[in-house]
Amino acid sequence: MGTTQLESVPEPKYWHLKTVLSEALDQDFAVGEILPNERELAARFGVARATLRQALEQLELEGRLQRRRGVGTTVAPPRLGVAVGGTGRGWPSEAGEGWQPVDAAEGLPTPAVARLLGVDPQSRIHTVRRTRVTQGQPVAAELLHVPGGSVPGLSAIDAPAGPARARAVLRELRRLELDGQDRSVELGSARADDAKELDRLPGAPVLVVTTRYLTADGTAAVSVATYRADTCRLTFGDLGDVQIHPDDTRQAS
Amino acid sequence: MGTTQLESVPEPKYWHLKTVLSEALDQDFAVGEILPNERELAARFGVARATLRQALEQLELEGRLQRRRGVGTTVAPPRLGVAVGGTGRGWPSEAGEGWQPVDAAEGLPTPAVARLLGVDPQSRIHTVRRTRVTQGQPVAAELLHVPGGSVPGLSAIDAPAGPARARAVLRELRRLELDGQDRSVELGSARADDAKELDRLPGAPVLVVTTRYLTADGTAAVSVATYRADTCRLTFGDLGDVQIHPDDTRQAS
DNA sequence: GAGTGGTCTAGACCACGGT
DNA sequence: CCGTGGTCTAGACCACTCG
Numbered sequence: 001m002g003t004t005q006l007e008s009v010p011e012p013k014y015w016h017l018k019t020v021l022s023e024a025l026d027q028d029f030a031v032g033e034i035l036p037n038e039r040e041l042a043a044r045f046g047v048a049r050a051t052l053r054q055a056l057e058q059l060e061l062e063g064r065l066q067r068r069r070g071v072g073t074t075v076a077p078p079r080l081g082v083a084v085g086g087t088g089r090g091w092p093s094e095a096g097e098g099w100q101p102v103d104a105a106e107g108l109p110t111p112a113v114a115r116l117l118g119v120d121p122q123s124r125i126h127t128v129r130r131t132r133v134t135q136g137q138p139v140a141a142e143l144l145h146v147p148g149g150s151v152p153g154l155s156a157i158d159a160p161a162g163p164a165r166a167r168a169v170l171r172e173l174r175r176l177e178l179d180g181q182d183r184s185v186e187l188g189s190a191r192a193d194d195a196k197e198l199d200r201l202p203g204a205p206v207l208v209v210t211t212r213y214l215t216a217d218g219t220a221a222v223s224v225a226t227y228r229a230d231t232c233r234l235t236f237g238d239l240g241d242v243q244i245h246p247d248d249t250r251q252a253s
Numbered sequence: 254m255g256t257t258q259l260e261s262v263p264e265p266k267y268w269h270l271k272t273v274l275s276e277a278l279d280q281d282f283a284v285g286e287i288l289p290n291e292r293e294l295a296a297r298f299g300v301a302r303a304t305l306r307q308a309l310e311q312l313e314l315e316g317r318l319q320r321r322r323g324v325g326t327t328v329a330p331p332r333l334g335v336a337v338g339g340t341g342r343g344w345p346s347e348a349g350e351g352w353q354p355v356d357a358a359e360g361l362p363t364p365a366v367a368r369l370l371g372v373d374p375q376s377r378i379h380t381v382r383r384t385r386v387t388q389g390q391p392v393a394a395e396l397l398h399v400p401g402g403s404v405p406g407l408s409a410i411d412a413p414a415g416p417a418r419a420r421a422v423l424r425e426l427r428r429l430e431l432d433g434q435d436r437s438v439e440l441g442s443a444r445a446d447d448a449k450e451l452d453r454l455p456g457a458p459v460l461v462v463t464t465r466y467l468t469a470d471g472t473a474a475v476s477v478a479t480y481r482a483d484t485c486r487l488t489f490g491d492l493g494d495v496q497i498h499p500d501d502t503r504q505a506s
Numbered sequence: 507g508a509g510t511g512g513t514c515t516a517g518a519c520c521a522c523g524g525t
Numbered sequence: 526c527c528g529t530g531g532t533c534t535a536g537a538c539c540a541c542t543c544g
Contacts, residue, residue, distance in 0.1 A: 012514090013514075015456065037529060047514080048514060050514070050515070051513080061442055067530065068523085069521065069523075070524070071524080071530080185489075186460075187316070187482040189314055189315055203271075205458070207439075207460075230440070232439070233438070236437065265531080265533090266533075267532080267533090290509075300534085303532095304532080304533060309511095320510095320511065321510085321511075322540065323541035324511080324542060324543085325511075326511080
């Protein structure tokens with residue numbers, strides 16, 4: 001009788017821990033505040049550090065925490081709403097939306113890019129690297145692939161490597177008349193070079209946005225942008241303004 | 254002299270392991286094939302099981318692997334492209350696109366939902382639960398929130414709990430004239446109930462798609478859909494057909 | 507019951523950021 | 526230099542699936 005049915009379906013420790021921490025974050029901590037270090041938190045909750053870390057990992061994945069080696073764990077601000085534009089907007093903008101051209105180069109496409117572009121894998125393409133910064137924070141790294149054949153003026157570009165060359169390619173690209181766009185979003189993990197641009201460790205979770213730019217002739221360019229999944233909320237339309245608290249967005253009915 | 258500079262920037266073991274495994278998956282394994290178990294793989298690569306698991310975790314996050322307790326680790330098929338519709342499509346379809354109504358209930362909104370709907374947190378709303386199935390696989394679980402005030406016929410619904418009631422609410426909803434939509438995508442982790450519908454463990458990575466349905470009167474409904482991040486690629490437009498191999502989509506220029 | 511992945515422990519050392 | 530989070534180990538036990 002007196003026996004209450006405790007843990008009949010024993011919740012994993014890290015899961016329970018995550019819940020407890022999540023509530024503590026809401027109530028007892030302000031954005032930017034530093035949490036006690038992992039060893040102390042683990043001791044305080046009576047678990048191994050690895051278990052505590054599993055809980056922190058989840059919370060970081062949900063955008064609640066930010067961890068930096070050598071510094072500590074801080075409470076993350078709400079995710080930034082970054083607009084990625086509805087279908088059929090237009091060419092990639094130059095200065096707008098925080099995009100910053102980094103460099104451009106010529107080379108062979110990967111099989112997947114060749115397939116997306118609908119070109120011969122052996123044909124040379126131009127690749128523009130851009131970075132997107134919002135409110136001082138790097139949020140995305142992009143590779144924009146343009147087949148040499150789709151833009152006439154491309155081969156004439158003689159700007160030296162660097163932002164100037166990237167801008168030149170983009171300028172040529174915008175001469176074309178755009179018919180529409182195609183977009184897909186999936187989860188990925190940051191490659192070493194992207195991670196560096198995003199100020200994260202390799203393998204960090206990212207949202208990979210693949211965009212096809214279509215003209216009457218077919219696919220004129222393909223962009224693959226990797227957004228920081230921990231700090232970003234991709235918006236299509238006007239939802240960007242609204243504050244969404246990550247944890248109570250969804251509810252049991 | 255004879256000393257080659259090995260590991261001058263020592264790559265983490267699990268990262269290197271991931272690369273090796275990734276290549277092995279491309280070359281030596283077919284989709285659906287079962288890998289050796291974790292203990293054997295760890296032994297074969299000379300690492301602790303935890304380290305091996307860290308590599309597997311990443312590969313699963315990228316949609317390359319599928320792990321099921323009691324069964325084993327299998328090679329995952331390419332991600333399913335699931336259409337989530339461009340901005341301004343229309344009301345949620347009933348039978349189309351694999352959506353299946355599950356249930357409907359009345360209750361109070363969470364603060365976040367109330368904010369998205371622009372209603373008083375104390376007002377009662379209807380919540381419809383739906384599941385989306387594609388090619389026999391559950392890919393998404395959705396909660397559709399409808400304020401009682403926005404649809405006149407809603408209070409007259411007397412269908413018993415279950416799919417019939419859900420269909421009734423959707424039917425009433427479709428009477429309204431839709432002005433547009435708003436959408437955002439972010440990373441999250443599956444709540445226990447969603448995880449069950451998606452056939453995953455709680456905490457599994459999901460893509461949370463929040464949609465606002467707008468009429469002349471304001472926000473008529475809000476949908477929060479959680480898609481399996483491991484198996485799904487969300488598509489906006491016509492990109493759904495194209496095969497994208499997860500790993501070589503992005504390249505160094 | 508045998509075999510699988512999932513959780514957890516108690517340590518150790520490393521890489522990085524600030525002082 | 527110290528303190529932080531990041532990696533890694535070698536175990537143990539649990540929960541699940543299936544024959």
